Amino acid sequence: MFCWAQHFIAVQNIIESVKFKCLAxxxxxxxxxxxxxxxxxxxxxxxxxxxxxxxxxxxxxxAVPGSFHGRLFPKASLHFAHSSYSLQWLSRVPKELLDKKSPAWNKGRIYYIGAPSEVFEAYSAQFPKDMESFLNSRAQELVNGGLIIPCRPVGIPPSQCPIIVTIDLLGATLMDMVNMGLVSKDKVDSFNFPRYNPTPQELRSLIDRNGCFSIEKMEPLVRKTGLENESKNQNHILHLRAAWEGQIKGHFGSEIIDELFDRYKKKLLESPIFSQSNKN
Incomplete structure (x- = not known):
């Protein structure tokens, strides 16, 4: 997977910073x-x-396989933990979204954008539970005085967040395939993206409430997400497929994957998302 390169860059930056601090x-x-x-x-x-x-x-x-929402390492065995663009993923789909009798039953959608308020409330109730588990686990694994950098997408308005728009387009692609008889509507109704974008205020409140860590610094990292040429567009689409394919395949099966992503690719390339530069 080509996305490992991002992790290698993060590791290199961390190591160089530690070396510089030691020398200085x-x-x-x-x-x-x-x-x-x-x-x-x-x-x-x-x-x-x-x-x-x-x-x-x-x-x-x-390599250490397993969910970061729980323990991964022995007590006091880490000096530095870096969570790169991961904390927005929930440990599970909120159970209310899977109950057809619940007001949070997310019929015809795969995310909370544009959904009834009960759907958003189910997502926003699950995230604090997962964050508490994450913080408690890292608190046990880090040595006294250890540091953690949790990077995640900022909770900006959905219309300004490219990744949320791409999820919405994936949902639209699935519904197109439902209308063509290629995918079961029940399958789409029962599929939800287990992802929640907290605001900085939410994150600060959860860290303070947990009490295991003190916030030394909190700042936004601004990066351009507009993709101005065909090569970058194709790479971005491949990245989305690498990140999401396993989850989609686990719910819908492998038979629809190639056609789904072919159709999804066309929707993405026709969308203004590839000609805009936004914060993510």
């Missing part, structure tokens, strides 16, 4: 050795990770 403050009398653990779900292709590792030998690498 004269903290280390000898070279510091680094052990890096890469985490992902058990279904991830870790062989691809190891084949793609940089050859400069700056650190020892290992």
């Amino acid at each position: 403050d004269d903290l280390c009398s000898e070279a510091v050795e680094f052990q890096v653990f890469f985490n992902d779900h058990v279904s991830n292709d870790f062989n691809t990770l190891f084949k793609s590792l940089p050859c400069d030998g700056q650190y020892f690498a290992a």
Whole structure:
């Protein structure tokens, strides 16, 4: 998976920052050795990770499969934890969304955008539970004085958030396939994206309430998301497929995947999403 490159860049930035700090403050009398653990779900292709590792030998690498919502490491075994663009994913779809008798039954949609308020409330109630579990787990795993950087998409208005627009377009693609008789409507009605974008205020409140960590700094990272040429458009679409295919396949089966993403690709390329630069 090509997306591992982003993680390698993050690791390199962290290591270089630690080395710079050690040199600037004269903290280390000898070279510091680094052990890096890469985490992902058990279904991830870790062989691809190891084949793609940089050859400069700056650190020892290992993989730890499992959900970051729970414990992954022994107590007090980590000095630094970096969660890159992951905390928006919930540990599960809120159970209310799976009950046809519930006002949060999300019929004809795969996300909370444009859905009844009960759907959004179910999502917003699940996120604090998952965040509490994440913080408690990392608090046990980090040494005293350890640091954690949780990066996640900011909770900006849906119309201004490209990734939310792309999810909405995926839902529209699925409904097109329902109308063509290619996908069961019941399957779409029972499929929901387990993802929630918290606001900075929500995140601050949850961290303060948890009490295991103090916030040293909170700031937005602004990046352009407009994709101005065909090559970047294609790469972005491949990235979305790599990130979402397993989840979609697990619910709908593998038979529809190729046609779904072919149709989805056409919708994305026709959308203004690829000609706009927004915060994400």
